[in-house]
Amino acid sequence: MPNVAVIGYGAMAGYVAAHLRQSGWTLSHCIARAGREDVARMRLGAAVNVINDVDGLEALPDLVVDCAGHAGLIEHGARVLRKGLPLVTVSLGALADDAIQAQMTAAAQHGGTQLFLASGAIGALDALSAAKVGGLDEVTYTGIKPPVGWRGSPAEDTLDLDNLVTTTTHFDGTARDAALRYPKNANVAAAVALAGIGLDATQARLVADPNATGNTHIITAKGAFGSFEFTIKGNSLPESPRTSALAAMSVVDQILRKSAPITL
Ligand SMILES: NC(=O)C1=CN([C@@H]2O[C@H](COP(=O)(O)OP(=O)(O)OC[C@H]3O[C@@H](n4cnc5c(N)ncnc54)[C@H](OP(=O)(O)O)[C@@H]3O)[C@@H](O)[C@H]2O)C=CC1
Numbered sequence: 029m030p031n032v033a034v035i036g037y038g039a040m041a042g043y044v045a046a047h048l049r050q051s052g053w054t055l056s057h058c059i060a061r062a063g064r065e066d067v068a069r070m071r072l073g074a075a076v077n078v079i080n081d082v083d084g085l086e087a088l089p090d091l092v093v094d095c096a097g098h099a100g101l102i103e104h105g106a107r108v109l110r111k112g113l114p115l116v117t118v119s120l121g122a123l124a125d126d127a128i129q130a131q132m133t134a135a136a137q138h139g140g141t142q143l144f145l146a147s148g149a150i151g152a153l154d155a156l157s158a159a160k161v162g163g164l165d166e167v168t169y170t171g172i173k174p175p176v177g178w179r180g181s182p183a184e185d186t187l188d189l190d191n192l193v194t195t196t197t198h199f200d201g202t203a204r205d206a207a208l209r210y211p212k213n214a215n216v217a218a219a220v221a222l223a224g225i226g227l228d229a230t231q232a233r234l235v236a237d238p239n240a241t242g243n244t245h246i247i248t249a250k251g252a253f254g255s256f257e258f259t260i261k262g263n264s265l266p267e268s269p270r271t272s273a274l275a276a277m278s279v280v281d282q283i284l285r286k287s288a289p290i291t292l
């Protein structure tokens with residue numbers, strides 16, 4: 029059975045661990061910060077070997093998946109790739125920092141492997157990527173979450189999230205700025221930008237809606253292909269109101285695709 033290592037043991041990693049048990053893959057390792065070994069094992073399963081660094085791996089896994097956010101990708105991503113291991117990440121907003129993107133590119137080239145960007149909480153990235161070939165004129169992304177989904181983000185600096193009564197835009201700018209300023213909430217903005225016309229040309233809007241019951245993501249795109257509007261209303265993971273369940277599902281899907289005889 030192929031082995032997978034996960035970086036992080038939070039809401040998304042927990043979902044991935046639970047779903048891998050029903051697949052042909054084994055969650056063999058978790059890369060966590062020092063001192064988190066017991067809680068990581070409690071969350072992911074006693075058989076999971078918890079290590080602090082990819083260099084601590086005795087037998088290499090077949091695949092590494094990053095569910096640890098920007099800090100996890102930045103700390104471990106390049107080392108994983110330089111070892112020649114394929115890496116799937118949901119923390120793709122970290123690539124909005126050009127230096128990090130260059131570091132990941134160089135590490136993947138050195139290791140002869142690839143960094144795979146999970147589609148995360150959004151869809152339609154395949155259409156956007158194909159449309160880029162013919163030329164895209166305009167791409168916008170709007171992310172709408174209930175106030176609780178913006179806790180711990182810069183939205184707290186401008187909004188009283190606990191008492192919000194009207195739908196309010198708290199960020200309007202480029203996808204690059206959104207991804208860098210909201211590392212836990214705007215990876216999707218980076219995904220849309222990287223699939224389409226880039227981090228500076230993609231316009232992003234982040235909205236807190238007191239009546240929202242899930243996380244809504246909207247893409248509009250125009251170009252030589254025509255135009256499209258894509259809207260998804262995602263349910264959150266029970267453990268984390270800011271994280272859409274689809275993001276965790278997309279990681280499991282990426283893992284399963286790696287061993288599928290026929291794949292998208
Ligand atoms: N692409 C997409 O559509 C989406 C992407 N995301 C990204 O996924 C991330 C994870 O989401 P979620 O599971 O809900 O978050 P959680 O906060 O529940 O979990 C994060 C985990 O990562 C660990 N971690 C943080 N930094 C490091 C590090 N340097 N090395 C190893 N482990 C580390 C944390 O451990 P510790 O206790 O030590 O801090 C924790 O176990 C989000 O922060 C966001 O960036 C989220 C939603 C959608």
Ligand SMILES: O=C([O-])CC(=O)C(=O)O
Nearest residue numbers: 149213214215216271272
């Ligand atoms: O889970 C979501 O809905 C989106 C999210 O947090 C992100 O893009 O980082």
